[in-house]
Amino acid sequence: MELLEILECSPPLTREPLDAEQAAGVARVFKALGDPVRLRILSIVASRAGGEVCVCDVTDAFELSQPTISHHLKVLKEVGLLTSERRASWVYYRLVPETLGELSALLTLSASGPTGRPADEPVSPPSAAAAAVPR
């Protein structure tokens, strides 16, 4: 769960710059999401009412081989977006909501959140602020 810890410790992008370690961790998760098939697979698992999807159901939704689907599922597992459990002949996948929630929080606009700057607060460019304060 090291990657989830990095996500948990990373501030929203609009609050402060990420450091190198945070950026490396977060980028791994976004990279996993940067593929259309993986995004569709994730949305199939994430939106499933029972919360669980058999690998066979995922394979049926695409015109792709099962090894290809399995590879994409493995990538989503490696970054902590999915977990899996083998039962009898099939592997069942489930969303890790914490990871998705942390990602969403990272991209939240702080201006609209309770801890951010109010949206209607005037923002002065640094040069104007510097000019207004005598040194």
Next chain:
Amino acid sequence: MELLEILECSPPLTREPLDAEQAAGVARVFKALGDPVRLRILSIVASRAGGEVCVCDVTDAFELSQPTISHHLKVLKEVGLLTSERRASWVYYRLVPETLGELSALLTLSASGPTGRPADEPVSPPSAAAAAVPR
């Protein structure tokens, strides 16, 4: 702004599966975020109080050449996360909050939203549900 429109039309991943066109558009944006340097650049611009960052300030934050930084900025612009404006000798970058907000909404856990399943509703795995229902 075609990509932003795709984001606006894409449902949260936990609500329903993305279709192929939605997934292709959304994946482009996540792919742009799937690089540590681009994430750090985006967080520098997004968290800047004045809302605007000179390309020279971004370059100073990394031990990378200006062409490399410019390439990353271009990728972030192409997916609609940043806009730029040239003034005198420098180019200034600014966050497009709508794009970030739409991405965040895509990853929102519907269980915590008004349209989703309540977070405290018990979820039975399909196997348990099947076992409980005589056939």
